[in-house]
Amino acid sequence: MSRVKIKIDGREIEAEDWMTIMQAAQSAGIEIPHFCYHPALKVVATCRLCVVKIEGVPKLQTSCSTKVSDGMVVWTDTEEVRRARADALEFLLINHPLDCPQCEKAGECTLQDYVFKYGKPQSRFKEKKRDFGKRDISSKIKIRPNRCVLCTRCVRYAQDLLKTGGLCVVERGGKANITVYPENGFEGDYTLNVTTLCPVGALIAKDWAYRARPVYLKVAGSVCPLCSMGCNVFLDLKGIEPVRVRPRKNLKVNYYWLCDYGYLSYKSFALSEREIHALERKNFSLVRGIQEKVIQNLCDFIKNHSKEIGVCVSPFLTNEEIIAIKEFGSSMGINSFYFIPPEYVKEHENAWLLKAEKAPNMNGLRKILPSAKEISSAEEKIIAIFGWIMKDTSIPSRVEKIILVSNRIPENLKEKVEFFIPEAGWAEKFGSWTNFEGRVQWLTNAIEPVGESVRIIDFILFLSKALKVSLKFSSTEDLVKMVKEYFPEAEVEREIRDPVRKIGVR
Known part of the structure; x- marks a missing residue:
């Protein structure tokens, strides 16, 4: 492969010799309108909207199918090009219904955008x-x-x-x-x-x-x-x-x-899939309580039973949350860590975009807690479970009491839950997951936790303060640095810290 120099609209750019004019323009941030072209699909050049003028060539050429060559001079906005685009759009609108106000695509429709920008002001049809x-x-x-x-x-x-x-x-x-x-x-x-x-x-x-x-x-x-x-x-x-x-x-x-x-x-x-209120057991029943009071009672419970508790983590937790739980448990003298095995769908073993392991961060969990065992081997009578769990999650019958910080309470565990603290969902917290390849990727806290749901890192920091436990971290930022220590050779994607933006009408 070699690089060539071309000019687009008077601007000199460098491109790979295998590129088309469309690809070269896009790499330089120059817009050429198109419908049929997509970078992952075979080129067919049928919409004719991407035509450009190439000096020395008598007719307009489709930029999606024309390869660049050294010294090529391309114009994307001449009178001839504008007229060709407007004509192509006019033909498309001949039979296109004018139902934008009720169309599901209105506001993010490419045709709508192009007609405003390149089309004719009125139809002759x-x-x-x-x-x-x-x-x-x-x-x-x-x-x-x-x-x-x-x-x-x-x-x-x-x-x-x-x-x-x-x-x-x-x-x-x-x-x-x-x-x-x-x-x-x-x-x-x-x-x-x-x-x-x-x-x-x-x-x-x-x-x-x-x-x-x-x-x-x-x-x-x-x-x-x-x-x-x-x-x-x-x-x-x-x-x-x-x-x-x-x-x-x-x-x-x-x-x-x-x-x-x-x-x-x-x-x-969906709220029908989640429990969003703090609960505690009173008179043999789980009842809703004031969140602060429930957490305070939980702190007292942990103080009285700290030597009897085992900790179980879900593979739906972020790397940062698993590290926080590990550090908190170790500081409390808890050495027994378990995990909830994810669902495994054999039919998806060789699927295209589906993996058989139905959890996003089992790879990260194994790296951070390599000695953790499956929950089925738990020997403690009290287990603290952190993270989203499936409806059919089961635990050993020898476990008598459960502290559950999760999204829901499975029916088969309901009789054993002493305290329930609702956990923030995956779009309600910032953190990272490690996929099957070992790639660390970042989540965005797009919305605030619903109801009384808490972010687990904030919850751990509150518990450590209430129980007067010293931790190696004091914020999510500290945990992000610790993640990069656990995965020094992994490719860590850029943290998604951009503010939530509006789609709007382009």
Whole structure:
């Protein structure tokens, strides 16, 4: 590979000789509008929106398919180019319905953006628009063919990446539209990616339809919690409520994609799935109490039973939380550490973006607590469990009492829980998880903890102060430094400390 020098709009830039004009422009921060082009898909050059003028070439060329060459001079904003783009957009709008006010994509629609920026001020088309109606293409996705711009991103994704060939273009000319091969269907674990690939509102996830207006959403970067893959995601927020998860580009982990389970991971924040109030056992029943009083009673309980307690951690905890619990337990003279084994799905052993180990930080837990044993081997009569646990989590019958700092109380453990402190969810705290490759990736505290939920690090610091226990850390920042000591050779991704930003109308 060698580098070449080209000029784009009078600006000299260097590019790799294998790049197209589109790629070179993007690497230099120069916008060239496009629909059909996507960096992870085969180039087809069908939308004709990315045309540019190359000096010495008589006709406009598609920038997504034209390779750069040394000395090439490219213009992206000449009168001829502007007219070609406006004409292409006018043709797309001939049959496109003017339903932006009720379209689920309004506010983040590429066609909407381009028409405002490059289109003509009014349409010359007076005839009746075609109507393909509405239908579903799968149990998770609905299609609105009238909105489709035939970029074929979804078709190429299904054929080239999924290898299922589930989607195709039928008919030709003005009758062309996207449909499903009847014999193949379009079901599976990775189908929802077409909804984020689609530049318009043609492919919509049924779960997302009309849940919120994108213009009112805020977005934060995070990591999917559902398995050890560690896919990078955007978490979209409506006020303080997570309403959508989308893939976030990371070429070292999940590229541009996400599994369908990841798209639905925001549902873990539903109040129906969580207990958000502090509870303690009184008169043989768990009752809601004043949070401060419950925690004070818990401190007294720990003082009286510190030598009898074993500590169990969940693989859903962050590295920082596991270190904090380890340091606190050691300072209290607790030497017995256990972990809750994650669910293991054998069918996902060789899956694309799914890992069989259904927890985000088992790798980090093993590194920080290498001597920890499975909870099934616990010998103590009192166990303190920290972190999110599954509904079917079980512990040995010899355990008589449980201190639970978690998201829920499984029915089979309810009779043994003495104290319950609700834990902050994965979007309500800052920290890191270590994925199956040993890559350390960072979560964002996108929202404040709901109800009486507490961040475990803050909770540990409070306990240490109340119990007069000395710790090696006094803040999350100290724990971040300790994480980097535990993982000196791991690639530590840049901490996501950017403020939550608004999506808005681009």
